[in-house]
Amino acid sequence: MEILKVRPYQLLCLICSFGENGCNGPKDKKLKELLEKIREFSSRPIMLTCNAGDVFSYQDPGIEEDTEEGSEFNRTRDLEILHKLDLMPGAILPARIILFRIFDKILTSSGVCGQCAKAKKGYYEKALRDFIAGSPDWNTGDTGFYKLLKEGKCSVLNERKETDFAEExxxxxxxxxxxxxxxxxxxxxLCAVEQYAEGIRPPFTYDNLPEMMQHIIKNPDLKIKLVPDADWMMCAPCPGRDPGLNACIQAKGHGGLTSQLRDLRVLQKLGLKYGQSVKAKDLYKLIFERIKTTNEICTLDGVFPSVWEDKCGTPNAEWTREGKENELYKKGRELLMVDLGIEPEKIINGK
Ligand code: SF4
Ligand code: SF4
Structure with a gap:
């Protein structure tokens, strides 16, 4: 997969161009190409290169793409941006993740873009305002990121259409x-257990788990096959799925990482592997035996911002620290034992 080498300032200038030119975006040839590549494939890996020297000199790109304000200005601007993003020169991440971090961490070009004439005109702030219009709370919640893209007048990212989800x-x-x-x-x-406790029943818009639960309650001997990634059968209608990659891009693009770790923790607990098939009732019996709380599966504790951050990791970490547990999972586990006909006295103590 081609890794696009991009100077940090170029991403900011790309955003800024929407403030200056509206939805037409950039006029500059280099920025136009950059936008095309990001829209064509928004999970495309980008390497943030800048003239940092010192131990990072291996990735220094040279001054060829410096703007006219001079070398020191260009170096300062790139490093100010990386500082705000808490990323190092040479960092490689999918375009979507870098852009969401910019939307989160750089709300103004002031103090970043110095004497650039466009900074004084407020184009960058205007662009962000337009992207975020209608979604001041875009960065909260699972599908908030999608709301941002859907409700913004224009976007640097190319996301799936609403009609797509319904068809899928x-x-x-x-x-x-x-x-x-x-x-x-x-x-x-496990998410399906919590949805059940919340009273979510079909039809559900964002995934197929409530439908699956009703289906296996009626057909408890139906087999469930454990598969990796954002598999189509359950995840197809989710705005957090990249169909081209079969990947989970919730949590501002990096949800696949936390999802993958949780999948593997579940498999370890159950003593199962990807590719194995188990009758639905037997599988949930095993889950309820061995996974009594979500704490050990869903906890993600770290220094944030991080690609390990999502809406479930932090509360689970708090419950773990405070000796509490996820009440929704507890309630769903109890309800489903009844509805799936799993007798509690047959549940042995979990490992
Ligand atoms: S806490 Fe864990 S089980 Fe619950 S919704 Fe989040 S990821 Fe799913
Ligand atoms: S795993 Fe990811 S893609 Fe699948 S339903 Fe959950 S958020 Fe959506």
């Missing part, structure tokens, strides 16, 4: 009802 929902639900085994990534079997 129909097709994937039909496939699930016909399937001899339902494919699911492991940790969302």
């Amino acid at each position: 929902k129909k097709k994937s639900i039909a496939a699930m009802y016909e399937a001899e085994e339902i494919s699911v990534r492991p940790h969302i079997l």
Whole structure:
């Protein structure tokens, strides 16, 4: 996969160009090409290169793409941006993750872009305001990032259309009802328990878990196959799925990482592997035996901002520290034991 080498300032100038030119975006040839590449594939890896010297000299790009204000100005601006993003020169991340971090961390070009004439005109702030219009709370919640892109007048990212999701929902639900085994990534079997406790029942817009739960309550011997990544059968209608990559891009683009770790923690706990198939009732019996709380599966504790940050990691870390547990999972576990016909006295003590 081609890694695009980009100077940090170029990403800010790209955003700024929307403030200056509206939805037409950049006029500059280099920035136009950059926008095209990001829109064509928003998970494209980008390397942030700048003239940092010292131990980072291996990635110094030279002054060829400096703007006219001179070398020191260009070096300062790139380093100010990396400082605000808490990233180092040469860092490589998918474009979407870098852009969301910019939207989160750099709310104004003041103090970053120095004497650049456009900074004084407020184009950058205007662009952000337009992207975020209608979604002041875009960075909270699971699908908030999608709201940002949907409600903004224009976007540097190319996201899926609403009609896409509805169509994918129909097709994937039909496939699930016909399937001899339902494919699911492991940790969302626990998310399904919480949705059940919340009273979420079909039809559900953002994933197929409530439909799966009703289906296996009626057909407890139906097999569930444990599969990696954002598998289509459950994740197809989710705005947090990149269909091209079969990847989870929730949590501002990096949700696949936390999801993957949770999947593997679940498999370890259950003593199972990707590719194995188990009857639905037996699988949930095993889950309820061995996973009594989500603390050990969903906890992510760290120094944030981080690619390990998501809406579930922090509360689970707090519950773990305070000796508490996830009340929704507890309630869902109790309800489903009844509805799946799993007798509590047959549940042995979990490992
Ligand atoms: S806490 Fe864990 S099980 Fe619950 S919704 Fe979040 S990821 Fe899913
Ligand atoms: S794509 Fe990600 S957020 Fe969406 S349902 Fe699948 S695992 Fe969950």
